[in-house]
Amino acid sequence: MKVDLSGIFSDEIVKARDDYETALSTGDRIAVSEKAIHISNLLIKMAENNPSQRDHYLSAAKKWDAVSKNIPPAGKTTVKKRDAGLTSPEISSESENISELSEFRARAESCLTRTTVVWNDIGGLFRVKQLLMETVVIAGLKRPSSVKPWKGVLLFGPPGTGKTLLASAAAGSLGASFYDVKSESILSKYFGESSKLISALYNSAKEKEPSIVFFDEFDSLTKSRSESTSEASAKLLSGILTNMDGLSDKKNDRFVLTLAATNTPWDLDKAVLSRFPRRIYVSLPDPPAIKEIIKIHASDPGTERVNLDLIAEMSALNHYSGRDIQSLCQQAIWNMVHEKNPELFRLAELPFEELNRRTLKVRPLENDDFKAAFDKIKSPVTEDDLETYDSWNMEFGEV
Template identity: 50%
Template sequence: MPVDLSGPLLSEFERAKKEFERAVAAGDMETARRSALRCASILRQLARHVPYNGELYLKKAKKWEDVAGQIERGEYGRKAVVGAEGKSTTQEKDEEDQFREYVLGLISKSRTTWDDIGGLEDVKLLMMETVVIAALKKPAAVQPWRGILLFGPPGTGKTLLASAAAGSLNATFFNVKASSVLSKYFGESSKIISALYEVAREKAPSIVFLDEIDALTTRRSNDTSEATRRMLSTLLTELEGFHGEGNEKLVLTLAATNTPWDLDEAVLSRFPKRIYVPLPDKEATKAIVRIHTEGLDISRLDLDAIAEESVRRLYSGRDIRNLCQEAIWNMIREENKDLHRLAGLPFEELRKRSLRTRPLEMRDFEEAFRKIKSPLTKKDIERYEKWAEEFGG
């Protein structure tokens, strides 16, 4: 396994950058030139070690080399308007454009509807009311929720709910995972969050979905890095929503977490509406099975028995989907025993053939039950229910 050198290289880059800033402040331009070249060299090493972000690091390296060239020609500070951090206004504008371009890549078009979600009727009702009230013309005293926290066990449909909310409004949907903020732009998380909400306001109505928000906002402590503190402070400011025109445009933040007890208290206060997304009950389970077996004959299935066993095993919606897939594949393998022999045929030839199917039977699900395991325990569910009782609403 290759060694991850990004951390040490970034630390080295920060040291070289500070040396550059101190040298510029002291008027020692030769030291500043060497430091700029050192910054460029480190960024080029980062481009090799972090290939998915390599293009950005190479662009930054080129800018530092340009700075070194300006110093050598005696032009630094004359052609470039230098800010407090040693960046020219052109550099700052380029950075802003890069962040905006990245944020635009987080936009997805949601075609999910409320009917695509099996069960969760109470949760869907709350979400529908919130979305509708947010969009309607209303008296000034009626203030819609601007932040909704969806919490509950993994795989219960939190992402689907957010997607359905965006689809119902035909809103711009920003699907933001924690890794999109924490990994793509090392040390610059606060800037990407600012760009995210700036673009969301421009493209309103918008729904910003922050998945795994606990990874962004775990409780602050003395061990929290300065970069993390700055990122969290920026996020809290954006969630507050006091941004002039931002108040006039619909920007709804939906966040999801599997561990609500890990969230920072200040973050919780920005999400006054907290909705528990529980495991599916029997009726919800049957609805999910119907959705994931659509197009197949299920007349021979005892849906009540399947639902009862799924609830007993503490299956989430994702588990039930996987259960259906296992049952379907059991049927497919039985009806198409030589399926693997067709792998040598060209695609055009395969398109002329049809997959053999039969009605799904209980034995297919019995086989699937043996393979699908839930990671949850009753103690886990009790913890969610207790947190929902204390902090939900």
């Protein structure tokens, strides 16, 4: 199976473009030429790795090769201002446009993440997993025209409940292209360019379908609009909504699912919520789910000596999230390790090769290991928080 190296080349192109502009600003013509050649070579590799975009990347590579051979003499470069005050050369409007498109495409595809997470890797969340599984399955089945798959799904709930893991599992189980979009990836340092990046992102997702575009901390990108909302943020929001509307077109049968996660769904305005008709509450795990999570994270060294019912009840009373339970298991394991290896720190004087010849002493976990761990793991979620989530879910969520 061919390995998709788009993400690696995309990152390199972004860095090379930054290096190119730095060299240009210093007047180092040799470095400018070298950087342009490097960008051209990277674009050729992108063409080889993306048959559907081969002509686009080869055309851009040809332009950058021409740029490398036509560097303006020092002091003769025409310069224009970008919106944010960053200077860039006007070698020619055509090469500038192509290089800009390539840069946005590269930045967008740097969000591509290879995920191996599958549904069975997630403990608990049975109802949530079922709803997401249905969403993915129905999009791939032959179906009547009146049965339309969801194009936007909002996952909301307290922090650490597994929203990102669910998105990864949806992509991993399907073998879909997974665009894991972080705020810093699209809130471009160039004023107003985030909307262009979003368009490049969705164009890439459509070409690499089946695709899942996942926006983490979605509220930070699209909070309820007010007078303080910047023009750049407004363009970004408009770009996301416009592209999602395009995916909902009756003639569009491509599988591009937008998943968004938020800890504060009440910060999203009505226009945003309308694009996510399926809103799934990812709540704190109940005791049965907690037991499943503990078994996943403590399978080695084992939990046969642990009263899992007791540990699960205590975790639920403490309002632990899935992430908190993972930390609890890690702390319990370390408590066991310290007991069995009291002089462990003294081995730090040994060379690494010698450490590789030795084996850590372990035993199955016990209740006391968890008892000490409970004192160190604190949940930030309160009863009032849970009431707020329940109330919002009753009014806007898929109960």
